[in-house]
Amino acid sequence: MELIELKNIDLTGWNGLDQCEKIGEEIKEFYEATAEYLHNNKQEFKDHAIEEYFDTLQSCLGLLAIAGITAEEVMKEYPKHLNKLKHRPRIKRCDKCTNCIMESKQYAGDKTDVKYIICNKMNEKIEEKDLKHYANKCGYYKEGDK
Template sequence: MIELKNINLDNISISEQITKIEEEDNEFNMALLEYGYHKNYITQNHLIEEFWDTVQARIGVLQKVGIDVNTIMEQYPKHLEKIRNRPRDKR
């Protein structure tokens, strides 16, 4: 089971957190490209670490507007139901 965590963002503005999302997205995208082209250069673990950084940054922006991780997780079953009937196979 995954346990999401709020982190202390008391001294961070919402605009700074949005910038953090952009930064983490860029780092993930670079890691993804490097992993795709040079699997020996970047490890799977590093790519997954960058993925989780993007998730945490988004949790942070929701936290800044008053939505905590418990509320996010309460909505997770709805997300699972939503994607259950959304095939991505384009054959």
């Protein structure tokens, strides 16, 4: 498999605000193309969703370039991203839960930020590290839900 090589494009005359607007446009197009593919599972819609994904990626890379960060610098950081993915599995929460709340908690005299979920069914504050256990016993959560 060939690796993806990121490339900066010429953004002469563009500023950060221009690029942020471009990112918004590209994300909207990506959402629309992906929704079309989810609704109509044909190769042409799949290809379009992938094309819009890369346009979104390129527009974000453009903003980094305007900020002085090159494509080469971004690519050097990719192994760190892959490592982060290994240690951050996504845990399914049901739609009855309230999203993350950040609090500070004392652990052996050290103040630490801890993320919590408020489960509205069980009326409990659940620390992020315990979510998988609670999600599996939650009556709203079904294994295999997306």
